[in-house]
Amino acid sequence: MADAVRTPHRQPVEIAGLSHHFVVGGAEVPALDRIDLTIEPGEFVTLAGPSGCGKTTLLRLLAGFMRPSEGTVSVAGEPVRGPSEERGVVFQQATLFPWLSVRRNVELGLRLRKVDKAEREERTRQHLELVGLTDFADHRPYELSGGMQQRCQIARVLANDPDIVLMDEPFGALDALTRERLQEELLEIWRATGKTVLFITHSVDEAVFLGSRVLVMSPRPGRIVLDESAVLTENGERAAPDHLRALPRFVELREAVREAIVAGQQPA
Ligand SMILES: Nc1ncnc2c1ncn2[C@@H]1O[C@H](COP(=O)(O)OP(=O)(O)OP(=O)(O)O)[C@@H](O)[C@H]1O
């Protein structure tokens, strides 16, 4: 694995005075309200908040799929002006090409970037192994379960070796066991690669379990109302999942995140 992954550029993500509104039927719909946020390289940031508060909007602005109404988003000091292969996006629904095999789907970004054949094949092989799909490399996406399709999408994004991985509720539609497995796999990948991750989730437990830092957004227009470090260790090491969930800090943080979400939903 390590061979296929270059050392990530140490690229902080800086968001300053970021506001965004949509115009719907001539009326302005404010979605984000003056967000200031710096994400340090190698952080695993989870983002929770009520439905419609602007999480996906923030992710799309970071990805460069659209431009903010106000404020700036920059990576390594450079304003984000459009999508970049340095920023990989994992959507809630797996976006795979049904006529391509699993292997070809994973290889696609590398082909488009004209990575030479030997390196392409090797990186694809390593990433299929990483997500446990080696035996399914020649299957078509419709021959996979939902969780396997999602893993295929994750392999495709990671094979492209982005420095920053933006994930929008990637495990939202999965059964509980698959979700737990993928959470563990994702943490492994993060540990092995040192990538910067922004992970949106509706699950308070998932936010605290995965994040090295947890953010909560207020209802629309979204502002950051909680920003907490969530490094959960036991004797200097990240605790095993069962232990981790029993740590006082985990319980305390889970409650704080839940309260921040609930507080935002009640009238002031
Ligand atoms: N393309 C768009 N055109 C108009 N309004 C939009 C558009 N995209 C989002 N919005 C509005 O912006 C607000 C924030 O939407 P967004 O998708 O960012 O929320 P979210 O926090 O991701 O919600 P969820 O948790 O349900 O996915 C919502 O009120 C939504 O209606």
Ligand SMILES: [Mg+2]
């Ligand atoms: Mg969303």
